[in-house]
Amino acid sequence: MVDNSHILPLNADVALDELAANAVAIGLPMNTTFRNTTLREVMLIKGPIGWAEFSPFPEYGPQESARWLSATIEAGWHGWPEPLRNAVPVNATVPAVPVDDVAAVLARFGPVPAVKVKVAEDDLATDIARVQRVHELLPDADIRIDANTGYTHEQAVEVITALPFLRYAEQPVPGIEPLARLRAALRAAGSSVLIAADEAVRKETDPLAVAQAEAADLIVVKVQPLGGVRRALSIVEQAGLDAVVSSALDSSVGIAAGVALAAALPHLEHACGLATAALFATEPATPALPTNGALTPGPAPVPDPEVLEQLKLPADRQRWWHKRLATAHGVLMQNA
Ligand SMILES: O=C(O)CCC(=O)c1ccccc1C(=O)O
Numbered sequence: 001m002v003d004n005s006h007i008l009p010l011n012a013d014v015a016l017d018e019l020a021a022n023a024v025a026i027g028l029p030m031n032t033t034f035r036n037t038t039l040r041e042v043m044l045i046k047g048p049i050g051w052a053e054f055s056p057f058p059e060y061g062p063q064e065s066a067r068w069l070s071a072t073i074e075a076g077w078h079g080w081p082e083p084l085r086n087a088v089p090v091n092a093t094v095p096a097v098p099v100d101d102v103a104a105v106l107a108r109f110g111p112v113p114a115v116k117v118k119v120a121e122d123d124l125a126t127d128i129a130r131v132q133r134v135h136e137l138l139p140d141a142d143i144r145i146d147a148n149t150g151y152t153h154e155q156a157v158e159v160i161t162a163l164p165f166l167r168y169a170e171q172p173v174p175g176i177e178p179l180a181r182l183r184a185a186l187r188a189a190g191s192s193v194l195i196a197a198d199e200a201v202r203k204e205t206d207p208l209a210v211a212q213a214e215a216a217d218l219i220v221v222k223v224q225p226l227g228g229v230r231r232a233l234s235i236v237e238q239a240g241l242d243a244v245v246s247s248a249l250d251s252s253v254g255i256a257a258g259v260a261l262a263a264a265l266p267h268l269e270h271a272c273g274l275a276t277a278a279l280f281a282t283e284p285a286t287p288a289l290p291t292n293g294a295l296t297p298g299p300a301p302v303p304d305p306e307v308l309e310q311l312k313l314p315a316d317r318q319r320w321w322h323k324r325l326a327t328a329h330g331v332l333m334q335n336a
């Protein structure tokens with residue numbers, strides 16, 4: 001058994017009826033395929049202090065979804081800690097698009113201090129060419145890659161060594177031990193590219209295990225998978241590593257929580273992955289697009305009722321989402 005007693009409890013103090021009565025499931029059409037998705041489904045819930053998002057990925061089960069719901073309750077019913085900064089630098093996110101499409105994708109983000117490039121969906125040469133194209137277009141940007149666990153140890157070494165200008169590589173290989181082994185191998189080879197853990201934090205039952213195993217130089221934290229802004233803050237503090245706040249492809253309602261977390265971190269070394277609104281073609285509320293490469297903390301944007309109605313998913317998907325909401329709520333109540 002993992003001892004999680006040092007981690008803040010999940011928020012479980014809102015009745016299911018109240019959540020369900022104020023919830024609507026919508027589909028956000030995307031500009032480019034991302035995570036094999038062209039329509040991101042999310043549930044938006046209106047709480048007494050503002051709009052909140054509940055959007056676990058379709059394949060996530062009840063235990064994981066319960067953490068996402070804890071973040072929803074925090075956003076709509078409790079609120080977030082005070083910001084320590086009023087600008088959060090963000091990265092552009094380049095999906096695994098063909099090299100020739102990179103410039104057009106980057107253009108949607110405006111000027112940014114950093115770029116995250118998705119890799120490990122094609123062959124290694126294509127991955128390397130995509131990243132080199134970004135470096136060519138934005139020579140001064142901090143560049144990181146995200147393989148979403150998709151490389152073997154050998155593939156990761158090959159790609160990272162071919163791209164020595166990288167600032168860091170996010171979850172190049174799966175799991176904590178493989179990450180630790182890769183990090184040690186890169187150091188031994190004289191590489192200065194840092195290792196970031198994402199899935200190993202987001203999906204493990206013990207989010208602090210990465211730091212204990214010295215598997216990464218920094219951790220990627222997402223508000224909903226970690227159960228809310230306050231819970232994520234406490235996990236970062238206990239991990240004692242630099243953190244990058246990223247979007248879980250949230251709508252701009254959910255992005256506001258990510259910006260609140262990034263703004264409340266005592267130390268913010270790297271630009272955050274919170275500019276994903278640029279990947280959506282339509283949103284019900286003012287999209288969280290960066291100005292001069294940064295986002296500003298503030299309350300979640302209020303959806304326009306007409307656009308909300310247009311984006312509303314059909315009845316069968318509403319039922320599916322409401323059922324998920326009920327299941328996640330049941331888990332929260334059981335654990336509370
Ligand atoms: O960090 C970013 O730039 C964007 C967010 C992102 O990549 C992402 C979005 C949804 C699900 C997983 C991930 C990920 O970081 O792996």
Ligand SMILES: [Mg+2]
Pocket residue numbers: 146148170171198199220
């Ligand atoms: Mg990632």
